[in-house]
Amino acid sequence: MSGDRGAVELEGVTKRFGSMVAVDSVNLSVKPGEFLSLLGPSGCGKTTTLRMLAGFEQPDSGFIRISGEYVQGVPPYKRDVNTVFQHYALFPHMTVAENVAYGLRQKGVPKSEIAAKVAEALDMVQMSKLAERKPRQMSGGQQQRVAVARALVNRPSVLLLDEPLGALDRKLREEMQIELKLLQSRLGITFIFVTHDQEEAMSMSDRIAIMLDGHIEQLGEPETVYEHPSSAFVAGFIGRNNFWQGVATEHGIRADDGTEFVASRPEEDVPNGQPALAAVRPECINLSAERPADSNNVTAGVVAGVSHFGDVLQYVVSVKDRDLLVLTPRAHAARFQQDDNVFCHWSADDVYLFSARQADIVMTDGDEEIHDN
Ligand SMILES: Nc1ncnc2c1ncn2[C@@H]1O[C@H](COP(=O)(O)OP(=O)(O)O)[C@@H](O)[C@H]1O
Ligand SMILES: [Mg+2]
Numbered sequence: 044m045s046g047d048r049g050a051v052e053l054e055g056v057t058k059r060f061g062s063m064v065a066v067d068s069v070n071l072s073v074k075p076g077e078f079l080s081l082l083g084p085s086g087c088g089k090t091t092t093l094r095m096l097a098g099f100e101q102p103d104s105g106f107i108r109i110s111g112e113y114v115q116g117v118p119p120y121k122r123d124v125n126t127v128f129q130h131y132a133l134f135p136h137m138t139v140a141e142n143v144a145y146g147l148r149q150k151g152v153p154k155s156e157i158a159a160k161v162a163e164a165l166d167m168v169q170m171s172k173l174a175e176r177k178p179r180q181m182s183g184g185q186q187q188r189v190a191v192a193r194a195l196v197n198r199p200s201v202l203l204l205d206e207p208l209g210a211l212d213r214k215l216r217e218e219m220q221i222e223l224k225l226l227q228s229r230l231g232i233t234f235i236f237v238t239h240d241q242e243e244a245m246s247m248s249d250r251i252a253i254m255l256d257g258h259i260e261q262l263g264e265p266e267t268v269y270e271h272p273s274s275a276f277v278a279g280f281i282g283r284n285n286f287w288q289g290v291a292t293e294h295g296i297r298a299d300d301g302t303e304f305v306a307s308r309p310e311e312d313v314p315n316g317q318p319a320l321a322a323v324r325p326e327c328i329n330l331s332a333e334r335p336a337d338s339n340n341v342t343a344g345v346v347a348g349v350s351h352f353g354d355v356l357q358y359v360v361s362v363k364d365r366d367l368l369v370l371t372p373r374a375h376a377a378r379f380q381q382d383d384n385v386f387c388h389w390s391a392d393d394v395y396l397f398s399a400r401q402a403d404i405v406m407t408d409g410d411e412e413i414h415d416n
Contacts, residue, residue: 047111048123049075049200049233051096056105058091065091067257068105075200076231078224080244083254084280089237092254093203096235097126110200120150125194129206133178133186133193139165140174143193150197164196165189167226184215191223201233208243220247241281245269253277275320275397284322285367288399291319296396300363305339306394318399325368327393330358330377330385341388342367346379360387 051073058066066088073079081089094100095107098119107114110123133142143161152160165171168188178186187207194202207223208216224247227234238244244251245265252262253276261273272278279286289298291313295306304321313319335341344362351357351373358369358379367387371377379385 047075047108049110049231050108051201051233051235052106052108053092053096054106054108056092056095056102056107058088058095058100059103064257066095066102069257069259071252071259071262073201073233073235075233078227078234078236078247078249080236080238080248080251081254082238082241082244082251082280083260085239087254088257089239089254090205093126093205093235093237096122096201097124097203098122123199124201124203125197125199126203126205127187127190127194127207129209133189135178138175138177139170139181139189142178142189143196146193146197160196164192167195167230168192168222182215183211184219187211187219188222191226195230195232199232201235202227203235203237205237206239207236209238209240216243223247245281251281253280272322272395275322275399278322278395278397283325283368284395285325285328287321289319289321291315291317291396295391295394296321300365302342302363304394305391306396307391313396313398320397320399322395322397323389323393325357325370328367328369328387328389330360330369330371330379330387332377332379332383332385334386335388337388339391340394341386343384343386346381346383346385349379349381360385362387 053069053071056066056069057064069092081092083089091100095102096109098114098117114122134145137145140161143164144157147157147160162171165174168191170185170188170192173181173185178189181189191207208219211219220243236247248265250262250264251268253260253268255276261268261277268277268281272281275286278284287296287298287300287302287304289296292303293315295304296319297303298321306321342362344360344367346358347361347366348359349356354373356371356373356375356378358371360367360369369387
């Protein structure tokens with residue numbers, strides 16, 4: 044078993060609530076010491092998956108192994124895992140040190156050992172100095188650090204984290220992302236990290252499992268899911284994309300707005316004449332004042348807006364009856380202003396082609412939805 048310490052395996056795991064299938068025959072193998080994120084929109088089954096690993100829910104079918112052991116019927120406190128929730132739920136009347144010690148005391152760990160373990164856990168999250176504070180005397184980020192210390196004090200092989208940074212403001216969240224990632228690589232503990240924030244998953248994970256409607260849509264390293272999304276859903280959920288709906292042609296797609304695009308890297312084999320979606324990332328679209336020499340994948344438009352983001356310029360370009368999002372490095376020679384006439388063009392290598400069966404669920408980064416039909 045020792046070779047499997049920290050490994051987590053799900054085989055055909057299904058969970059229903061009444062007639063609704065929350066988790067649908069999920070297979071997943073997490074390696075010891077891996078940082079794996081479950082990423083997906085609200086309601087896709089992330090929390091339910093985590094709760095089955097923790098032992099708070101039982102699968103209706105399928106098997107779970109943690110550190111090489113089948114955990115069917117094993118109660119939460121006997122599993123080699125611990126959980127950090129979004130709402131840290133520290134005991135308000137206890138100090139930081141007492142909060143961290145609580146689980147050890149319940150387990151009957153000798154007093155002499157408790158102090159040393161608590162000190163070590165607080166040191167891991169750099170909270171030793173605040174050991175005597177009460178939760179209400181600390182910021183949200185500090186409270187969440189204590190929650191992490193409390194979960195780590197038993198030295199589980201696997202830490203389950205359910206949107207642990209979701210309640211923090213952006214700046215603090217970014218700091219905590221770096222801290223958690225460092226902590227994880229230092230301790231070598233397996234992290235299964237639930238988030239609906241694709242940037243968070245991209246920046247922290249060794250691999251990401253992108254979930255949709257209870258199943259894993261794609262599993263891979265951040266670069267892979269970004270570069271080779273297996274479906275239009277993933278292409279829209281990871282990073283940003285411009286989508287066109289249309290019909291597959293021999294060389295690419297004939298979009299519903301009449302434009303024809305050439306695609307040299309179909310991600311899915313879409314038969315000619317079938318409904319298709321083309322996706323082009325905003326950073327893959329070039330803008331120019333003159334019509335480019337290559338006549339493929341060119342469309343004329345008008346700059347509707349320019350925004351500055353650090354070293355990147357973001358353009359919104361009105362093209363026919365829709366807007367395109369275009370990102371260019373600030374250092375780029377050509378700069379455009381609102382109302383400028385421009386040509387948008389892109390390489391056939393940068394056109395992803397998908398079958399359009401999922402057109403209705405294509406999303407950009409969470410807050411905005413594109414309904415192509
Ligand atoms: N205890 C429950 N009873 C009934 N339905 C539930 C329960 N828990 C979760 N669900 C449903 O299961 C689906 C998945 O939920 P959840 O795992 O919480 O998703 P996520 O964490 O990805 O937002 C949702 O449709 C949710 O409403
Ligand atoms: Mg959830």
